[in-house]
Amino acid sequence: xxxxxxxxxxxxxxxxxxxxxxxxxxxxxxxxxxxxxxxxxxxxxxxxxxxxxxxxxxxxxxxxxxxxxxxxxxxxxxxxxxxxxxxxxxxxxxxxxxxxxxxxxxxxxxxxxxxxxxxxxxxxxxxxxxxxxxxxxxxxxxxxxxxxxxxxxxxxxxxxxxxxxxxxxxxxxxxxxxxxxxxxxxxxxxxxxxxxxxxxxxxxxxxxxxxxxxxxxxxxxx
Amino acid sequence: xxxxxxxxxxxxxxxxxxxxxxxxxxxxxxxxxxxxxxxxxxxxxxxxxxxxxxxxxxxxxxxxxxxxxxxxxxxxxxxxxxxxxxxxxxxxxxxxxxxxxxxxxxxxxxxxxxxxxxxxxxxxxxxxxxxxxxxxxxxxxxxxxxxxxxxxxxxxxxxxxxxxxxxxxxxxxxxxxxxxxxxxxxxxxxxxxxxxxxxxxxxxxxxxxxxxxxxxxxxxxxxxxxxxxxxxxxxxxxxxxxxxxxxxxxxxxxxxxxxxxxxxxxxxxxxxxxxxxxxxxxxxxxxxxxxxxxxxxxxxxxxxxxxxxxxxxxxxxxxxxxxxxxxxxxxxxxxxxxxxxxxxxxxxxxxxxxxxxxxxxxxxxxxxxxxxxxxxxxxxxxxxxxxxx
Ligand SMILES: [Zn+2]
Ligand SMILES: [Zn+2]
Numbered sequence: 001x002x003x004x005x006x007x008x009x010x011x012x013x014x015x016x017x018x019x020x021x022x023x024x025x026x027x028x029x030x031x032x033x034x035x036x037x038x039x040x041x042x043x044x045x046x047x048x049x050x051x052x053x054x055x056x057x058x059x060x061x062x063x064x065x066x067x068x069x070x071x072x073x074x075x076x077x078x079x080x081x082x083x084x085x086x087x088x089x090x091x092x093x094x095x096x097x098x099x100x101x102x103x104x105x106x107x108x109x110x111x112x113x114x115x116x117x118x119x120x121x122x123x124x125x126x127x128x129x130x131x132x133x134x135x136x137x138x139x140x141x142x143x144x145x146x147x148x149x150x151x152x153x154x155x156x157x158x159x160x161x162x163x164x165x166x167x168x169x170x171x172x173x174x175x176x177x178x179x180x181x182x183x184x185x186x187x188x189x190x191x192x193x194x195x196x197x198x199x200x201x202x203x204x205x206x207x208x209x210x211x212x213x214x215x216x217x218x219x220x221x222x
Numbered sequence: 223x224x225x226x227x228x229x230x231x232x233x234x235x236x237x238x239x240x241x242x243x244x245x246x247x248x249x250x251x252x253x254x255x256x257x258x259x260x261x262x263x264x265x266x267x268x269x270x271x272x273x274x275x276x277x278x279x280x281x282x283x284x285x286x287x288x289x290x291x292x293x294x295x296x297x298x299x300x301x302x303x304x305x306x307x308x309x310x311x312x313x314x315x316x317x318x319x320x321x322x323x324x325x326x327x328x329x330x331x332x333x334x335x336x337x338x339x340x341x342x343x344x345x346x347x348x349x350x351x352x353x354x355x356x357x358x359x360x361x362x363x364x365x366x367x368x369x370x371x372x373x374x375x376x377x378x379x380x381x382x383x384x385x386x387x388x389x390x391x392x393x394x395x396x397x398x399x400x401x402x403x404x405x406x407x408x409x410x411x412x413x414x415x416x417x418x419x420x421x422x423x424x425x426x427x428x429x430x431x432x433x434x435x436x437x438x439x440x441x442x443x444x445x446x447x448x449x450x451x452x453x454x455x456x457x458x459x460x461x462x463x464x465x466x467x468x469x470x471x472x473x474x475x476x477x478x479x480x481x482x483x484x485x486x487x488x489x490x491x492x493x494x495x496x497x498x499x500x501x502x503x504x505x506x507x508x509x510x511x512x513x514x515x516x517x518x519x520x521x522x523x524x525x526x527x528x529x530x531x532x533x534x535x536x537x538x539x540x541x542x543x544x545x546x547x548x549x550x551x552x553x554x555x556x557x558x559x560x561x562x563x564x565x566x567x568x569x570x571x572x573x574x575x576x577x578x579x580x581x582x583x584x585x586x587x588x589x590x591x592x593x594x595x596x597x598x599x600x601x602x603x604x605x606x607x608x609x610x611x
Contacts, residue, residue, distance in 0.1 A: 221227025
């Protein structure tokens with residue numbers, strides 16, 4: 001696999017597109033944050049994305065952001081998987097820690113996310129879809145003043161030989177300080193990689209078998 | 223209901239627990255009529271398998287009567303008599319569609335745990351640790367069966383439980399071991415281990431065209447069974463060196479196909495230590511592959527060594543040089559039980575085989591702890607224990 005050498009600044013949209021579609025996204029992010037890349041990819045005005053770039057760079061300087069990348073192959077067509085995911089209200093079905101996701105506008109561009117946190121707390125934020133390529137890619141980013149600054153994308157690519165679809169999720173978030181640190185821990189688990197892997201597995205189970213494998217509620221000895 | 227629960231090393235108890243219920247649309251509930259203790263249950267009994275939890279219900283060899291089905295199960299109805307494969311598999315993933323049921327992608331809710339051990343998760347197995355799904359097992363009066371629309375096979379009336387119960391595991395496991403050996407007409411097949419899987423491997427080897435089968439063990443009653451029931455020539459490895467003997471018995475060439483039906487003889491503390499160590503990337507040996515080493519060295523040039531799924535962890539000092547320089551083929555795997563149910567049921571119906579010959583003990587489920595104990599100590603010529611709930 002060849003690393004992408006071009007700088008994001010020289011040709012933002014094209015380079016960002018290359019990064020997002022590469023086999024190993026995190027490796028190709030190099031010194032950039034995912035937020036920068038998604039901003040460059042966003043349909044929004046370039047002037048706006050400049051601001052996001054600056055902000056992201058500043059944030060990166062202050063605190064290391066956490067980036068997770070995980071891929072699973074699902075034996076279903078990309079369009080079918082995209083369609084299920086694009087209705088963001090479906091996400092809590094397989095994402096254990098999400099309580100609800102609601103669309104805030106008719107186009108489903110802006111959404112409100114509620115996640116469980118320890119001690120009966122919830123964490124909430126608004127997110128916006130910054131890039132939407134039907135059957136292929138959904139990228140989102142938390143709006144300003146979100147409790148957790150996070151962004152990510154899910155990508156659907158046909159596997160070789162008609163063997164289903166490779167579904168890749170890349171997430172980036174800034175661990176906030178204080179009480180919210182615990183909330184983040186419960187959102188993404190001790191190992192964010194594992195947690196996202198688990199959620200992708202549940203998505204796969206749901207799509208391939210119509211249900212999510214469970215043992216919850218089965219009998220057990222004392 | 224009554225259920226056999228694991229608590230600790232050498233501590234299994236019969237307890238009263240809640241009845242299972244339908245948890246997913248493709249589930250069924252089975253009222254169990256027969257269930258067996260497997261050689262691999264002894265690894266749990268010895269505390270050799272990590273990620274068991276106190277109170278886990280044991281058992282992966284069971285059959286019974288359907289009492290309830292989920293809304294997506296259209297092929298079964300109340301009252302149907304079924305045999306349940308020990309491998310839990312969805313029927314719809316890449317692997318299930320390739321008939322590789324024990325590699326199902328979707329049945330293990332604890333995939334991440336198995337990935338730590340193996341890189342990828344195999345299918346879940348009833349009553350066999352949380353690493354392999356944590357599903358309640360079938361040494362009980364009732365069991366929940368996931369993916370009931372693709373797993374269980376209906377058994378026609380007139381075939382008693384004892385004849386079909388071992389379709390759950392050990393008959394297909396012995397059969398797949400023989401199939402994996404790529405037997406050609408005229409071949410001599412050597413089988414290490416004359417427990418139930420070895421016994422079925424011997425019979426299956428003949429079914430698949432072997433001309434001679436040589437069985438290796440140290441328990442006289444098991445060797446006698448291999449001889450009388452399986453028509454095998456036998457070697458007691460406590461009396462003679464099996465390597466020498468095999469070479470002499472095969473004209474110096476060595477057996478064409480070798481099946482290792484012995485598997486791991488792990489030491490309890492080792493396996494538990496591995497689970498802890500593995501997180502740090504340190505790999506210790508969990509299996510002592512004496513039989514496998516012998517099989518590799520004994521096997522004729524260009525032959526096949528077949529390893530049924532009886533190893534769990536790591537093993538040292540595998541004679542890789544012999545594998546390479548003799549151009550051996552190694553084949554293995556947990557049994558793709560679902561693939562074998564129909565063809566092997568037909569062999570039973572045509573009276574080519576009556577699998578009940580391996581049964582030595584029939585006990586009430588209340589006596590399961592005693593069953594584990596005598597099976598473990600090979601007391602009383604114990605080869606296979608069937609429990610009646
Ligand atoms: Zn078994
Ligand atoms: Zn499957």
